[in-house]
Amino acid sequence: MSLGASLSRGRWPLLLLLLLVASLALLPILGLGPYALLGGIGAGAGGEASAVGEGARGSGSLLDPGMLAGLGLGSGGPEALAHTAGLVLLVGLGGALLGTTTGWLTSACSFPGRRLLRIAQLLPLAVPPYLLAATLIDGGSRFGLHLHGDLWAAAVLILGTYSYVFLLATESFSAGGQRLLEACRSLGVGPWGSFRRVALPMAAPAIGAGVALSGMEVVNELGAVELLGVPTLSGTILQRWQSDGDPRGAVGLALITLALVSLLVACERQLRRRSRRWLAGADSEAGMPWTLAGWRAHLAQLVTLVPPALSLGLPLAWMLLSHDQLQAADAADLAALGLRSFTLALAAALLTLAAGLVLALGRRWFPQPWLGRLAFLAGMGYAVPGAVLALALLLLGAPLGVAPLLLLLWGYTDRFLAVARQGLDAALERLPPSLDEAATGLGCGWWAVLRRVHLPLLRGPLLVGALLVFVDVVKELPLSFALRPFDSDTLSVRVYQYASDERLGAALIPAALILALGLLASLALVPGLERRSRNAAPDIEAREASTAGREQRTGALDSRGS
Numbered sequence: 001m002s003l004g005a006s007l008s009r010g011r012w013p014l015l016l017l018l019l020l021v022a023s024l025a026l027l028p029i030l031g032l033g034p035y036a037l038l039g040g041i042g043a044g045a046g047g048e049a050s051a052v053g054e055g056a057r058g059s060g061s062l063l064d065p066g067m068l069a070g071l072g073l074g075s076g077g078p079e080a081l082a083h084t085a086g087l088v089l090l091v092g093l094g095g096a097l098l099g100t101t102t103g104w105l106t107s108a109c110s111f112p113g114r115r116l117l118r119i120a121q122l123l124p125l126a127v128p129p130y131l132l133a134a135t136l137i138d139g140g141s142r143f144g145l146h147l148h149g150d151l152w153a154a155a156v157l158i159l160g161t162y163s164y165v166f167l168l169a170t171e172s173f174s175a176g177g178q179r180l181l182e183a184c185r186s187l188g189v190g191p192w193g194s195f196r197r198v199a200l201p202m203a204a205p206a207i208g209a210g211v212a213l214s215g216m217e218v219v220n221e222l223g224a225v226e227l228l229g230v231p232t233l234s235g236t237i238l239q240r241w242q243s244d245g246d247p248r249g250a251v252g253l254a255l256i257t258l259a260l261v262s263l264l265v266a267c268e269r270q271l272r273r274r275s276r277r278w279l280a281g282a283d284s285e286a287g288m289p290w291t292l293a294g295w296r297a298h299l300a301q302l303v304t305l306v307p308p309a310l311s312l313g314l315p316l317a318w319m320l321l322s323h324d325q326l327q328a329a330d331a332a333d334l335a336a337l338g339l340r341s342f343t344l345a346l347a348a349a350l351l352t353l354a355a356g357l358v359l360a361l362g363r364r365w366f367p368q369p370w371l372g373r374l375a376f377l378a379g380m381g382y383a384v385p386g387a388v389l390a391l392a393l394l395l396l397g398a399p400l401g402v403a404p405l406l407l408l409l410w411g412y413t414d415r416f417l418a419v420a421r422q423g424l425d426a427a428l429e430r431l432p433p434s435l436d437e438a439a440t441g442l443g444c445g446w447w448a449v450l451r452r453v454h455l456p457l458l459r460g461p462l463l464v465g466a467l468l469v470f471v472d473v474v475k476e477l478p479l480s481f482a483l484r485p486f487d488s489d490t491l492s493v494r495v496y497q498y499a500s501d502e503r504l505g506a507a508l509i510p511a512a513l514i515l516a517l518g519l520l521a522s523l524a525l526v527p528g529l530e531r532r533s534r535n536a537a538p539d540i541e542a543r544e545a546s547t548a549g550r551e552q553r554t555g556a557l558d559s560r561g562s
Contacts, residue, residue, distance in 0.1 A: 011365055011366075011446045013446075014358065014361060014362060014365065014366075014446055015362065015366060017358045017362075018358055018359060018362035018366070018371065018374075018375070019374075021355045021358050021359060021378060021417075022359070022374045022375065022377070022378040024410070024413075024414070025355075025377075025378040025379070025381055025413075025414050025417060026377060026378060027396060028389060028392035028393050028395075028396050028410075028414065029258070029381075029384060029388075029389070029392055031392060031395060031396050032251055032254055032255060032258070032388075032391075032392050032395070077236065077249075077252075077253060077256075079231050080231045080232055080233050080235070080236040080253070081233060081256065083150060083225075083230050083231050083232055084218070084219060084232045084233045084257075084260070085260075086150055087150060087153060087154055087157065087218050087225070087230070087232065088215040088218050088219065088260075088264075090150070090151075090154035090158075091154050091157045091158050091161060091214055091215070091218050092211040092214060092215055094154065094155075094158035094162070095158050095161050095162040095164070095165045095210070095211060095214045096165055096207055096210070096211050098158060098162040098165070098166075098307060099162040099163070099164070099165025099166040099167075099168075099169055099207070099210055100165060100166075100169050100200070100203070100207055101303060102121055102162075102166050102170075102303065102304050102307065103165070103166045103167075103169035103170035103172075103173055103203075104169070104170075104173055104195055104199065105300045105303060105304055106118040106121070106170060106304055107170045107173040107174045108173050108174075108194075108195070108199065108290060109290045109291075109292050109300060110290065110291045110292065111291075111292040111293075111296075111297040111300045111301060112297060112301070113301060114300075114304075117301065117304040117305060117308075118170075118304075120304070120305070120308040121163055121166050121167075121304070121307070121308060122163065123308040123311055123312045123519075124159055124160055124161075124162070124163050124307065124308060124311035124312070125163050125471070126312075126471060126475075126515070126518035126519050127160065127311045127312055127315060127515065127518070128160075128223065128475040128477070128492065128495075128514065128518075129156050129157055129159075129160040129221055129223065129224035130222075130223025130224045130226075130227060130477060130492075130495065130496055130499065131315050131495065131511050131514065131515070132156050132159060132160065132224065132311065132314060132315060133152075133153070133156050133223065133224035133227045133228055133499075134227060134495070134499035134504060134507065134511070135314045135315045135318040136152065136156065136314070137227060137228070137499070137504075138318060138322065138504045139314070139318060147228065148228050148229040148230075149228065149229065149230065150230055152228050153224060153225050153228045153230045156224050156228070157214075157217070157218055157221060157224065159307060159310055159311045160217070160224075160311065161213075161214035161217045161218070162214070162307060164210045164213040164214050164217070165207060165210030165211060165213075165214060166210070167210065168206040168207065168209055168210040168213075169203055169206055169207050169210060171206065172199075172202060172203035172206040172207075173199055173203055184197070184198055194290075205271040206271070208267065208268075208271040209267075209268045209271040212264045212265070212267045212268035212271065213268060215264045216261060216264050216265070216383050216385075219232075219233060219234065219257060219260060219261055219264070219385050220234060220385040220386055220387075220478065221234065222234045222235055222238070222386070222387060222477050222478040222481065223477045223492075223496045223499075226496075226500070227496075227499055227500065233253055233256065233257045233260075233385070233387075234257070234385050234386070234387040234388075234478055235387075236253055237250050237253045237254055237257065237387045237388065237391060238250075238387050238390075238391075238478075238481070238482055240253060241391055241394070241482075242482075247391075247395070250391055251391065251395070254387075254388040254391050254392070257385055257387075257388050258384065258388060261383050261384065261385065264383070265380070265383050312519075315511065315515060316515075319508055319511070319512055322504065322505065322508060334509055334510070334513075337489065337490065337491050337494055337510060337513075338491065338513050340488065340489075340490060341474055341490045341491040341492070341513075341514075341517070342474075342517070344408070344409070344412070344473060344490065345469075345470045345473040345474045345517075346470065347409060348409055348412035348413060348416070348469060348470075348473045349420075349466040349467075349469040349470045349473065350466070351409060351412075351413045352412065352413045352416050352417055352419070352420045352465075352469045353420045353462060353465055353466050353469070355413055355417055355420070355421075356417055356418075356419075356420030356421035356424055356465060357420075357421075357424055357458075357462075359375045359378060359379065359417070359421050360421055360424035360425050360428055361428070361446075361450065361454070362375060363375050363425060363428075364428050364436075365436075365446070375421075378417065379417050379418030379421055380418070381414040381415045381416075381417055381418065382415060382416060382417070382418045382419060384414075384415070385478065386411075386415060386476065386477070386478030386479040386482075387478045387482065389411055389414060389415055389479060390411060390478060390479050390481075390482035390483050391482070393407045393410060393411050393414075393483065394407070394482070394483070397410070403485075404483060404484065404485040404486075404488075405485050405488075407483050408479065408480070408483040408484060408485070411479045411483055412469075412473050412476070412479065415472075415476075415479060416468075416469045416472050416473065419465065419468045419469055419472065420465035420466070420468070420469055421465075424458060424461050424462070424465065427457070427458050427460070427461040428454070428458075431454070431457060435453055436449055436453070439452070439453050470517075471517075471518055474491070474492070474514060474517045474518055475492055475514055475518055476492060477492045477493065477496055480492055480493050481493050481496065491510045491513055491514050491517075492514060494507070494510045495507045495510045495511050495514065498510070
């Protein structure tokens, strides 16, 4: 259908909403380039320091003799870039090994407890890395150990991000090339030979895409690396902006960070396309998994149990062992923190869901390629590190006098827009266009079609999307730390501040609240994930939702085996 035909059916308000949502999503990032090239705005946080600094540095533009500092390569810039790149490499290798191993064991092998252990791989997504880092630091101090440095940061981030590799690898192992694996079985090739010679080459693009996703999370991380004393791009951006009063240097680092993230996004997209071509001609019918017995079954249980047990068990054990450090907490302050975090997460989930619904409906009702590309770009905020997005919003909103709370909600919506949109896109693709045409033929406008046809059929994806955004907002740190209003901390910010000040006893209760909210929302996701379609394909921005059809396939395999 042409754009004119769509507009003639009264859908122009939806087009205006789509353009508004896309503009609000893209405007902050698009403003970084002109700011860096043409000079600072000189307002907002750090504005006074910027004015002082510009008097000494010149025009405040990257085109002046201070270009090297403006590009983020001044004091601390090369070190932060080197540490960030090193962490991306270490976490990518460790996550690929761990995620691929657990994915293969839980999708192609059968052993006692396999289904529960497969679901358990979701648990690391509910545990913030900064909480796990604080746990290790306090636990090490009890034994006289001072845990810090890149290796410990890499270990924490591997535990927090390997699930992304697991989700994409297990999708490939479960859905692709089952007849090839059955042929290996008939030829006497065991699980290891089938994995090495057939499954791994087919799943390599998906594994690479998962590694790219984990790399994006590493670039975005702030709390864990700061607690472990590792200078990274996210932390250095905030330091340049807030502490050093150098917004030009912060923007330069932000552009370097965006370049690194863009490289990871390009790799992920290319590898995902290769993964789809691998599976295009493969038989997706599930086959019988290899049955493991004896020590092999025990080893598989151990390998799949240890990562989620460390991710969740270490913080829980720390809380139980540290009850003697529990400081007398102000109940009113804790209640205010919890209510503020809950309210922000709920408001962000509703706003993000509404924006995602507009983009998903626009993609369905306006099939023009340029609108599809615009909707895709609007959802790329999930790949942008929170520190970069916070800096962009400050540069844009502070001169206009936008309230900090509105900037924070804007940042949440922009960052997690694709999480809500992807599930809606997949659900709408399963609805035949004849439903829309029939409703339109009966005289229903676009709003009536949405209210009476789409919303009732999209209740499941809407709930899943809202819960995913809720989980992400509750544990989100960089945006909250940079954009929160004065004297309006969230639970994540308070835990990070207490851990930075070595007041871990005071951090116990806020950390427990974060963990409880994250686990409750994650557990609420499991039934919805199991009901998702078998053929639903994950996308870059909604990696948590990509577990959807896989658990349903696991249940089918188990029931077929019994």
